[in-house]
Amino acid sequence: MTFPADYPVNPPAVRFTSEIWHPNVFPDGRVCISILHPPGDDPNGYELATERWNPLHTVESIVLSIISMLSSPNDESPANVDAAKEWREQRDEFKKKVRRCVRKSQEML
Numbered sequence: 001m002t003f004p005a006d007y008p009v010n011p012p013a014v015r016f017t018s019e020i021w022h023p024n025v026f027p028d029g030r031v032c033i034s035i036l037h038p039p040g041d042d043p044n045g046y047e048l049a050t051e052r053w054n055p056l057h058t059v060e061s062i063v064l065s066i067i068s069m070l071s072s073p074n075d076e077s078p079a080n081v082d083a084a085k086e087w088r089e090q091r092d093e094f095k096k097k098v099r100r101c102v103r104k105s106q107e108m109l
Contacts (some may be wrong), residue, residue: 001059011036011053014066018078018105021097023073023084033069035062046077 003012014036016029024032034051041049078084086094 001062008055008057010038011057011060014062018108019101021080021083021094021101022070022089023075023078023080024069025083026079030076030079031066031069033065033074035065 001014004010016025016031018029018053020029026032034047035053035057036100037047037052039049039053039055040054064066073084073087075084075087086097098103
C-alpha cells in the first residue's frame with residue numbers, strides 16, 4: 001500500500017508484489033476496486049460516487065475489500081481481461097493458474 005501526500009483525501013494505491021492471476025488485478029499487480037478510485041463522480045460513468053474512495057475508509061476496510069475481491073471477482077469490469085474471460089469460461093484453468101501463482105509466491109519466502 002502506498003499512501004499519497006494528501007491521504008486521506010485521496011486513496012492509497014495497492015499493488016501485489018508477487019504474481020497474481022485475477023480479473024481485478026492488473027498484470028503489474030495494481031488492484032482495481034471501486035473504493036481505491038479517486039473520490040467523486042466516475043468520468044466513465046461506471047461507478048457511483050458513493051462506491052468510490054471516501055476518507056472514512058481505513059486500512060482495515062481496504063484489506064477487507066481486497067479479501068472480498070479475491071473470493072468474488074467482478075468480471076464485468078476487469079483490470080485483467082484474460083483472467084476475467086478465463087474465470088467465466090474455463091474455471092478449472094483459472095484455478096490452476098491461481099494455484100501456480102500461490103506456489104510461486106510461497107517459494108519466495
